[in-house]
Amino acid sequence: MKGAIFFSGKYGSTEQYANWIAEATGLPVFDIKDTNADPSEFEYLLIGSSIIYFKLTIRKWIRANLSKLEGRPMILFSVSGAGPSEKLNRWVANSLPSGVASHFEHVALRGRLDHSKVSWWVRQMLRIGALFNSDPEASKDERYGFDYMDKESIEPIIKMIQKYHTTQATA
Numbered sequence: 001m002k003g004a005i006f007f008s009g010k011y012g013s014t015e016q017y018a019n020w021i022a023e024a025t026g027l028p029v030f031d032i033k034d035t036n037a038d039p040s041e042f043e044y045l046l047i048g049s050s051i052i053y054f055k056l057t058i059r060k061w062i063r064a065n066l067s068k069l070e071g072r073p074m075i076l077f078s079v080s081g082a083g084p085s086e087k088l089n090r091w092v093a094n095s096l097p098s099g100v101a102s103h104f105e106h107v108a109l110r111g112r113l114d115h116s117k118v119s120w121w122v123r124q125m126l127r128i129g130a131l132f133n134s135d136p137e138a139s140k141d142e143r144y145g146f147d148y149m150d151k152e153s154i155e156p157i158i159k160m161i162q163k164y165h166t167t168q169a170t171a
């Protein structure tokens with residue numbers, strides 16, 4: 001079964017996870033901003049996306065490629081500061097056209113925010129956001145940054161991919 005990873009990220013953590021998954025599985029990996037690779041050429045897809053301001057950064061690409069994504073197994077890995085939760089599931093669902101989220105198996109991974117890597121303007125926005133964030137942990141993360149990158153957290157994704165191949169082999 002032929003699969004591929006398509007990802008969208010801005011500061012490197014989604015790309016890092018995409019590369020770790022590629023290393024572990026041998027799947028080709030494409031950054032949506034510099035590829036014309038066609039998702040319909042693959043039988044299953046891994047779609048990786050960071051979350052910026054409560055939205056998947058890959059949402060426009062998904063909308064534009066909806067007809068090419070239909071009918072194939074898909075895993076979505078989101079990369080965010082927040083850990084897995086109903087709130088995060090809502091951000092994912094709200095980023096996508098109605099009903100589309102249920103077509104993905106979703107795995108929530110946690111990323112990295114390094115204030116020295118973002119623009120002055122973004123830093124100010126994060127500081128203001130931290131002031132209004134009612135969750136003390138999330139507020140601290142927003143204010144000072146964080147590094148939750150964890151190579152082992154891709155394990156459930158690797159298992160899902162192995163399952164696709166086993167199911168195919170025994171079909």
Ligand SMILES: Cc1cc2nc3c(=O)[nH]c(=O)nc-3n(C[C@H](O)[C@H](O)[C@H](O)COP(=O)(O)O)c2cc1C
Nearest residue numbers: 009010011012013014050053054080081082111112
């Ligand atoms: C401007 C900005 C907004 C963000 N908004 C959110 C958010 O709404 N929720 C969240 O959980 N994390 C948020 N984050 C954290 C990112 O999801 C996290 O840093 C992620 O690892 C970024 O992925 P990337 O390195 O691939 O761009 C935000 C980060 C930045 C810089």
